[in-house]
Amino acid sequence: MKLLITFIMFLFVCVIPYRVFSQETPTYNNQQTPSFIVRGSVYDAEFHRAIPNVNIEVSGGAYTTTNLSGDFRIQVKKGDELVVKHKDFKTVYYTVKDNSRIKIEVRANQDASQAPKRNRGLSFQAAVDSSKYYLKTDIEKSLQFITEGLSKSQSTKDKSEVYTVLGDIYVYWKQYDLAISNYSISLQNLPLAIVQLKLAKAYRYNKNYQESLSIYKSITEDELSNRQHVFLHEGLGDTYYAMQDFQKALKAYNVALEKAVKHQMTPKxxxxxxxxxxxxxxxxxxxxxxxxxxxxxxxxxxxxxxxSVEEKVKVADFKNRSQNFSDEIKLRKQAIQDIQGIEMDSAIGIESALTVQKQNYKIGNAYYLKKDYDSAKSYLEKSINEANAKNDLVVAKDAKRKLSEVYSSSGEYNKALETYKEYTDLVETLYIKKEQEIIQAARFSKEIAEKQNRITSLESERQLSESKYQLTSERNKRQQLIIYSLIGGLLLLLITAYFMYKYIKQQRLANNLLALKSLRSQMNPHFIFNALNSVNSFIASNDERTANRYLSDFSQLMRSVLENSEADFIPLEKEIALLELYTKLEHFRFQDKFDYEISVSSEVVVSDFQIPPMLLQPYIENAVWHGLRYKITKGILTIAIAKKSDTEITITISDNGIGRERSRALKTDNQKKHSSQGMSNIKKRVTILNEMYQDKVDVTISDFQDSEDTGTQVLVTLKKD
Incomplete structure (x- = not known):
């Protein structure tokens, strides 16, 4: 009995968290979040005056405008994004955190052609230096100054420097496609080894490893300084490491280390x-x-x-992988003391590995692995408190989950369940935050691409103006210069358009994969909880042997589902095995309601076909729960796999239950909502898969027969790869 209770707690603490993680998708938006009226105002930050008739809109929701006093009221929910638009200022995006009054400061638009006027007195070098100064703090100012520098450039050397700085800006802000483009333009103006090294690194950051290696290998080492020699071989090592070619990576790193030692480059x-x-x-x-x-x-x-503390943390991570937990704990405690000393001089961002909360979490994890649960609880609680103080939701979420596991392992099941609920709340909060960050990142990338287009256009216009000015005295060259300028501008625009298209395509694929991951992970919890209730009833009736046999089959099914949850498609034979196990479990619970038969035609070569995992399970569940379960006489469930053509097979799921119309009439409002959502998820999943894999799956549903119990037939057509 104690063993069964422990196993059920394991399901709650270990299996269900996986489902929570895998469902970090827009399905949270379907939950009923309380709405409220929020008040706010919009005013000009420079002149301190209210702005009337400003458009205020909740993304996909309510809409209003500001009154003459610049005030507004609008119905929102926590996490909603307000879009604030007006012709006189740039669109502002504001995320609602609570029902506190909102004050939105805006500044009047500046004409892009007039923006650099306040910097008209800057020389070329001053503009470039100013751009470098703002590179890591204010990308808009940095781009503004470098645009001014571009307008002051007088030679190919100047242009090479400008585009190199542009590449540096885009690398820091992780716009690697644009960085590659600008470094390439810089090299076209002046082929410098240092720019080649930066271009190779940008290719590596963008995961274009072969291009990165090609650039590194094309560099003439005779032209390099001592430091550049080290950077070259270190960059080669980094690229090979990213490709997991560790032997070549070690060789390159050792060459770089020898040169660093020879030239006394201590940090390197x-x-x-x-x-x-x-x-x-x-x-x-x-x-x-x-x-x-x-x-x-x-x-x-x-x-x-x-x-020093950064290296201690790396060594501690190594000790963890080596399962030397005592040394790991000792190093992390030393690291915490060092970090606290560093934080007194400068702030450490929560994204850094060098935070107290992360180290406390890892110490707690190490104690947990040593089975020192009391110490593990202490450090995990410290991690949670520190993470809450610094608003580090990621660490707080991980620490809550680990603390729940510690409570479970130490037998404190009530605390484990309570902590686990807190963890799921954090997961939801973190999802909302991450969703907003993704939207903001996409918007940021779009704005940066627009600025790059503007810089490219300004450069093209400047070149065209210079050409026209010079050609007043050289009529014979006028047409050629204009044509070359236009071709150059067109090529730059085409390159920019290509990178924008590539980005949009990647975003669409990422969105499809995210949605697909969510939909395929949403196996109906109805079956899971009813299965656990069945186990509970077996235990209550002292039928432990039946409970153990049922639990064994149930755990085998869950393990198979989790193993296949990351794949878009699995072999058909695996899916058949899963269906046999699932149908066996349902028949075990409703033996008096139906019998079942699964048949595979001898003409079907099962190994030739792939199928989305657990695609058929909801249809079988509907057949049992909404058709056969309500039938007065014993019914039959048939699953038949037959050949349709050389490249297609059909999978037919048929039952002689009460049919869809009668089943729908028997449902409660809550059941109707649940069923509709489940079938909707299947349709969405099939739609996304067909979009990604070119109409691989087709599903049709119809009545099975004309008698009183019409039954239901589901016909799935599956194409070969």
Whole structure:
């Protein structure tokens, strides 16, 4: 009995969290979040005056405008995004956090052609230096200054420098496609080795590994400085490491390390020693990795405190992978003391690995793995408190989940369940935040692409103006210069359009994959909870043998579902095995209601076909729960797989139950809502799969027979790859 209770708690703590993670998709938007009226105002930040007739809209929802006093009221929900539009200022996006009054400051639009006027007195070098100054803090100012620098450029050397800085800006803000484009333009103006190194790195960041290797190998080493030699071989090592070619990565890193030692480049010695250690660790050479990590930690002690603690954290991660939890805990405790000292001098962002909350979480995890549950609880609670104080939802969520597992392992099941509920609430909050971040990131990328187009257009216009000015005295060259300028501008626009198209295509694919991951993971919890109720009834009736047999089949089904949850398609034989197991479980519960038969035609070569995992399960569940379960006499469920053509098969699911019309009449309002949502998810999933894989699956539903119990027939047509 105790073993069964422990297993059920394992399902709640370990299996169901997976489902929560896999459902971090827009399905949360379907939940009923309380709405409320929020008040706000819009005013000009420069002149401190209210702005009337501003358009206020909730994305996909309510709409209103500001009154003469600049005030507005609108019905919203927590997490909604307000879109604030007016002809006199740039559109503002505001995310509602609570029902507090909203104050939105705006600034009047500046004509793009007039924006640089306040910098008219800057020289070319001053404009470039100003752009570099704002590179990591304000991308708009940085781009504004570099545009001014471009307008002041007088030579190919100047233009090369401008486009190099543009590439640096886009690399820092992770717009790698645009960085590659600008570095390439820089090299066209002046082929410098340092720009080639930056272009190769940008290709690696963009995961164009072959292009990155090609650039690195094309660089003439005789033209490089000592530092550039090190950067070249380090970059090669980084690219090979990203490709998981660890032998070549080690070779490149060792060459770079030899040159760094020879030329006394101390910071690079530390970095390269650490990278060699990580490479050995990834390749499974634990002893060599340990030696190099120790060397890297000793070298880091001679540098800054932040570099030293960074290396300690890396070594602690290595100790964790080696299951040396005692050493890991010791290193992380030292790291926490160092981090607290660093935080007194400068703030550390929550995205950094060097945060107290992350280290406390990992210490708690290490104690948990050592089965020291009391210490694990203490450090996990510290992690949660620190994460809450710094609004680090990711660490707070992970720590809550781990704390729930610790409570479960120590036998405190009530606390485990309570903590797990807190964890699921955090997952929902984090999802809303991540969804807003994705929207903002997409908007940011679009705005950056528009600015790049503007820079390209300004450069084209400037070149055209210069050409016209010079051609007043050189009529014979006028047409050629104009044509070349137009061709150059067109090529730049085409390149930009290509990268925009590529980005949009990637976003569409990412959205489809995200939606598909959500839909295929949503196996109806109706069956899971009813299955657990069946186990409970077996236990209550002291039928432990039946409960154990049922639980064994149920856990086998759940394990198979989780194993296949990441795949768009699985072999047909696996799907048949899953259906046999699922139908067996349903028949086990309703033996007096129906019998079933699963047949595969001898003409069907099962190994030739792939099918979306658990695509057929909802149809079988509908047949049992809404057709056969209400039948007065014992019914029959038939699943038949037959050949339709050389490239197609049909899967027919038929039952002689009460039929769809009578079943619909028997449902409660809640059941109708649940069924509709389940069938809608199947339709969405099939639609997305057909869009991605070119009409691979087709589903039709019809009545099975003309008698009183009409039954239902589902016909699934599946195409071969």
């Amino acid at each position: 010695k530390t970095d390269l020693t650490s990278k060699i250690a990580q490479t050995y660790s990834e390749s499974g050479s634990e002893k060599e990795a340990g030696d190099y990590f120790n060397n890297a930690m000793e070298l880091a002690l001679e540098e800054t405190e932040s570099r």
